[in-house]
Amino acid sequence: MKSIPSINDILAQVSTERLQWYVKKIEGLRHGWENYAALEQKAAFIEDTFKSFHYSVENQEFLYHERTYRNIVATLEGVHQEKERILLGAHYDAAWGSPGADDNGSGVAVLLEVADILSNNKPQRTVQFAAFTLEEPQPQTIHFLIGSETFARESKKSNISYQAVIILESVGYTDDGVGSQIVPILVRIPVSKKGNFLGVIANSRSKSIMEAFHMLSQVHVPELITVPYKVPLSGRFIPETRFSDHASFWDHGYPALMLTDTAMFRNPHYHTSHDRFETLDFHFMTNVTKAVLSFSLKLANDLE
Numbered sequence: 001m002k003s004i005p006s007i008n009d010i011l012a013q014v015s016t017e018r019l020q021w022y023v024k025k026i027e028g029l030r031h032g033w034e035n036y037a038a039l040e041q042k043a044a045f046i047e048d049t050f051k052s053f054h055y056s057v058e059n060q061e062f063l064y065h066e067r068t069y070r071n072i073v074a075t076l077e078g079v080h081q082e083k084e085r086i087l088l089g090a091h092y093d094a095a096w097g098s099p100g101a102d103d104n105g106s107g108v109a110v111l112l113e114v115a116d117i118l119s120n121n122k123p124q125r126t127v128q129f130a131a132f133t134l135e136e137p138q139p140q141t142i143h144f145l146i147g148s149e150t151f152a153r154e155s156k157k158s159n160i161s162y163q164a165v166i167i168l169e170s171v172g173y174t175d176d177g178v179g180s181q182i183v184p185i186l187v188r189i190p191v192s193k194k195g196n197f198l199g200v201i202a203n204s205r206s207k208s209i210m211e212a213f214h215m216l217s218q219v220h221v222p223e224l225i226t227v228p229y230k231v232p233l234s235g236r237f238i239p240e241t242r243f244s245d246h247a248s249f250w251d252h253g254y255p256a257l258m259l260t261d262t263a264m265f266r267n268p269h270y271h272t273s274h275d276r277f278e279t280l281d282f283h284f285m286t287n288v289t290k291a292v293l294s295f296s297l298k299l300a301n302d303l304e
């Protein structure tokens with residue numbers, strides 16, 4: 001009889017080398033408007049990678065200024081398909097002029113690694129993996145979060161419910177120096193001045209999954225420092241806490257978390273040509289991947 005692998009056996013499968021390889025493949029100019037063809041190549045890479053794990057993959061296409069863009073969605077069907085699903089997401093486009101290794105090659109790399117390892121499982125709940133496009137601001141407009149807004153709106157319309165949505169947003173940059181971490185002015189919790197932790201950002205609706213993520217991460221990946229923060233009023237007065245795809249899900253009433261290295265509050269290369277592979281901390285990313293895996297396994301299987 002085949003024995004069921006323990007969570008620790010599964011976490012041991014996380015490969016730093018694969019994370020590095022994914023970031024190298026995603027890195028490069030790929031702004032949605034300025035580098036349309038390059039962005040499409042990255043989309044094809046992500047789609048092919050999901051398919052190589054034997055997922056059924058769907059392209060959610062939509063028009064933006066007469067061009068077709070796509071979210072790429074892979075689905076791992078659960079035993080009980082009527083149960084609320086789990087969604088993991090990361091945006092794959094990058095800011096204008098930036099090769100976007102941290103923002104958000106790092107998030108996509110973790111997404112792909114988790115998808116690879118979970119593909120051997122048959123969870124109780126359905127788990128979906130979404131690579132979102134057009135998260136970054138587009139020219140001559142204030143539009144951003146366009147791909148995830150489309151996805152969240154369509155999910156709502158189709159009556160799909162998610163128990164938890166986990167957004168991976170820039171999860172690869174650390175700095176152990178005192179003073180390397182800054183904090184938005186209205187965030188009133190004690191935060192370390194060392195930029196070496198993972199922020200776990202929730203609103204009221206997602207507070208309990210934030211606490212579960214923090215707790216599980218402490219149990220299974222004690223080396224990873226996680227800092228949970230529940231944003232008051234879904235971030236209406238702290239706009240910086242809405243700067244990723246989780247905000248689209250908040251706005252449609254889904255419980256969503258953002259996992260983040262805090263981006264511009266830590267990474268001096270944020271949205272510049274210097275946001276490169278060489279600046280990332282892959283040991284940290286390996287731990288983030290393990291924390292996401294342990295959380296996904298627990299939720300998807302309703303484990304106590």
Ligand SMILES: [Zn+2]
Nearest residue numbers: 095103136271
């Ligand atoms: Zn960005």
